Amino acid sequence: MKQVDIHSEVFNPAYYPYLDSANRVQVFYGGASSGKSVFLSQRAVYDLLNGGRNYLICRQIGRTIRGSVAQEITKVITDWGLHGLFQINKTDGTIICSNGYQVIFAGLDDVEKIKSITPAKGAFTDIWVEEATETDERAIKQLIKRQRGGDAKVPKRLTLSFNPILQLHWIYKRYFSQIAWTEEQKEYSDDNLLILKTTYKDNKFLTAGDVSDLEGETDKYFRDVYTLGNWGVLGNVIFTNWRVEDLAAMSDQFTNHRAGLDFGFSNDPSAMPVSHYDRSRKTIYVYKEIYETGMTNDVMAETVKAMIGNKEVIGDSADARSINELQNKGINIRGAKKGPDSVLHGIQWLQQQTIIVDKSCINMRNELQQYKWKEDASGEIVHRNGDPVPVDRDNHLIDGLRYSYEEDMTDGWWFA
Ligand SMILES: Nc1ncnc2c1ncn2[C@@H]1O[C@H](COP(=O)(O)OP(=O)(O)OP(=O)(O)O)[C@@H](O)[C@H]1O
Numbered sequence: 145m146k147q148v149d150i151h152s153e154v155f156n157p158a159y160y161p162y163l164d165s166a167n168r169v170q171v172f173y174g175g176a177s178s179g180k181s182v183f184l185s186q187r188a189v190y191d192l193l194n195g196g197r198n199y200l201i202c203r204q205i206g207r208t209i210r211g212s213v214a215q216e217i218t219k220v221i222t223d224w225g226l227h228g229l230f231q232i233n234k235t236d237g238t239i240i241c242s243n244g245y246q247v248i249f250a251g252l253d254d255v256e257k258i259k260s261i262t263p264a265k266g267a268f269t270d271i272w273v274e275e276a277t278e279t280d281e282r283a284i285k286q287l288i289k290r291q292r293g294g295d296a297k298v299p300k301r302l303t304l305s306f307n308p309i310l311q312l313h314w315i316y317k318r319y320f321s322q323i324a325w326t327e328e329q330k331e332y333s334d335d336n337l338l339i340l341k342t343t344y345k346d347n348k349f350l351t352a353g354d355v356s357d358l359e360g361e362t363d364k365y366f367r368d369v370y371t372l373g374n375w376g377v378l379g380n381v382i383f384t385n386w387r388v389e390d391l392a393a394m395s396d397q398f399t400n401h402r403a404g405l406d407f408g409f410s411n412d413p414s415a416m417p418v419s420h421y422d423r424s425r426k427t428i429y430v431y432k433e434i435y436e437t438g439m440t441n442d443v444m445a446e447t448v449k450a451m452i453g454n455k456e457v458i459g460d461s462a463d464a465r466s467i468n469e470l471q472n473k474g475i476n477i478r479g480a481k482k483g484p485d486s487v488l489h490g491i492q493w494l495q496q497q498t499i500i501v502d503k504s505c506i507n508m509r510n511e512l513q514q515y516k517w518k519e520d521a522s523g524e525i526v527h528r529n530g531d532p533v534p535v536d537r538d539n540h541l542i543d544g545l546r547y548s549y550e551e552d553m554t555d556g557w558w559f560a
């Protein structure tokens with residue numbers, strides 16, 4: 145293979161020293177836009193070029209890989225002018241270097257694929273789990289088993305990357321508690337474990353606009369997690385009345401269906417939770433979700449049909465045109481009525497239910513976990529006209545859930 149020169153300037157200096165780190169477990173975490181995903185993508189391409197390493201790159205949900213980490217790696221290959229050396233196969237989810245070493249992408253939700261895949265040559269020396277806070281500990285343990293065999297001289301690595309959304313997370317307990325990590329630390333390293341904490345300040349490629357967005361964050365929790373990269377401690381969460389279960393075995397009892405659609409496109413995802421309502425027990429079972437950016441109304445119509453057929457969907461009435469288009473494509477959809485103060489009253493109504501979320505609905509779990517009242521810099525809840533204000537962020541599925549239960553809320557008072 146011909147010699148490829150990669151200039152150190154293409155890397156953020158905060159990460160460059162870790163290009164060849166051999167620690168068994170490597171944790172790259174911290175604030176938003178700190179350069180984690182790009183660096184780890186660069187490292188994967190660099191390792192493939194050098195040969196001897198194969199990567200298994202995972203996220204919890206397989207279909208989210210293509211728009212994120214697969215795209216980052218493809219971009220590195222393009223930016224470095226290496227198209228001729230790599231074969232990118234989108235349908236298989238593989239990238240193969242001309243020396244035979246490869247990256248394989250897989251969702252942890254595809255258990256069969258995870259069990260059966262092996263690289264063409266050698267073993268998976270590297271497993272990288274992107275957005276690792278989406279995963280549970282057991283899935284990661286299973287993954288490590290996929291690293292058996294291969295050349296004993298090449299150190300095996302498990303790399304985890306994520307934002308530190310919640311200090312109660314198993315990742316914190318497992319890797320941070322035991323070394324008595326403090327937030328002032330930036331790095332920890334022993335044979336088994338590397339931890340590198342980064343923030344936007346470590347990313348020299350950010351635009352001034354990106355920086356001022358992050359520096360302008362006033363909510364204490366979001367500032368802690370996404371600006372400063374500190375482990376999140378949620379005080380003022382809105383929903384604590386929910387839990388995760390495996391609902392697969394119950395699915396034939398789910399007859400009292402509700403679906404609500406919040407439209408997104410480029411920045412925000414289109415989001416639709418599907419649930420069953422057990423009215424007598426005031427219990428909502430969320431068992432399916434759509435959560436995807438870049439969905440056209442055509443794709444949305446197909447996805448909704450495949451998921452719930454002709455059952456009713458309540459959509460965000462702010463997007464009358466999309467509702468109309470979906471109707472024309474045969475979807476049984478109508479706009480939410482939205483009464484005055486509908487957000488707050490919807491929240492209060494949902495707080496009085498028990499919400500059970502299927503384990504596959506990762507995005508619903510994330511939203512419920514993080515949805516919170518807006519706080520000022522000292523952590524006090526912000527009020528407007530005497531009412532607490534929810535943070536208008538990461539609430540797409542929750543908005544959809546509110547729309548879908550609008551009629552059930554009429555026991556309340558605003559349609560009276
Ligand atoms: N080495 C680099 N070269 C060029 N641009 C970069 C580089 N590293 C980061 N960037 C730019 O900074 C942006 C943010 O980086 P990246 O997506 O890697 O952050 P992140 O830490 O993964 O953020 P998040 O926590 O939000 O996932 C990228 O979209 C890219 O535009």
Ligand SMILES: [Mg+2]
Pocket residue numbers: 180181182
């Ligand atoms: Mg990232």
